[in-house]
Amino acid sequence: MAEPELNLRSLRLGALPEFDPPADLWARIESAHQRRRRQRGLLRWGGALAACLALAAVFSLAPTSPQTDxxxxxxxxxxxxxxxxxxxxxxxxxxxxxxxxxxxxxxxxxxxxxxxxxxxxxxxxxxxxxxxxxxxxxxxxxxxxxxx
Missing domain, CATH: 1.20.1270 (Substrate Binding Domain Of Dnak; Chain:A; Domain 2)
Incomplete structure (x- = not known):
């Protein structure tokens, strides 16, 4: 079975209206991307800080040796x-x-x-x-x- 050839006529994309994006669109996309990267970085640092605090809590609750207690x-x-x-x-x-x-x-x-x-x-x-x-x-x- 032959696959139909994909072209603008078969997809009827040619009938769509022209679209001119706003001039500041790329700037908004870039700022949103940077904001998400900063948020992910903060989440990573927050997770690392939480893990460090959890380890510190575990070590502080660890039993002491009989020589010191x-x-x-x-x-x-x-x-x-x-x-x-x-x-x-x-x-x-x-x-x-x-x-x-x-x-x-x-x-x-x-x-x-x-x-x-x-x-x-x-x-x-x-x-x-x-x-x-x-x-x-x-x-x-x-x-x-x-x-x-």
């Missing part, structure tokens, strides 16, 4: 001591020491629930670590704790 160090030390204490064959601890440990844990939980500052939490963790250390030492020696 005393609260984190105390929490990790407490976890280690708790593992040691749980691993003892026959922990020999008096009931009042166990009750003191539970009271400290309750105080810690209440402090976290109300959003306490690290200055309030650190002494509680230190007390818990000291109590766990003494319970481990007592269990290791087979001694009994006597309070007067």
């Amino acid at each position: 005393p609260l984190l160090h105390a929490e990790q030390r407490s976890h280690e001591l708790e593992q040691l204490y749980a691993g003892l064959a026959q922990p020999l601890s008096p009931l009042e020491s166990e009750a003191e440990l539970r009271a400290l844990e309750l105080a810690l939980q209440q402090a976290y629930d109300r959003g306490a500052a690290p200055t309030e939490l650190l002494p509680l963790w230190q007390q818990r670590n000291e109590l766990l250390s003494s319970l481990i030492a007592l269990s290791a020696d087979g001694a009994q704790l006597t309070r007067i």
Whole structure:
């Protein structure tokens, strides 16, 4: 099948009226084009700035190392001591020491629930670590704790 030849008669473009564009048309097209390029550039810079801010937020929220954060160090030390204490064959601890440990844990939980500052939490963790250390030492020696 032969394709019809495209010419002005078949398209009837010759019947269209002549069009003379306004003299400032190219200037308006060029300014619109420049404006869109500037907007795209601003969007790119804005996107890059937003990505940088997001990365900065992620890095600022990243956990600190235990060497630089005393609260984190105390929490990790407490976890280690708790593992040691749980691993003892026959922990020999008096009931009042166990009750003191539970009271400290309750105080810690209440402090976290109300959003306490690290200055309030650190002494509680230190007390818990000291109590766990003494319970481990007592269990290791087979001694009994006597309070007067």
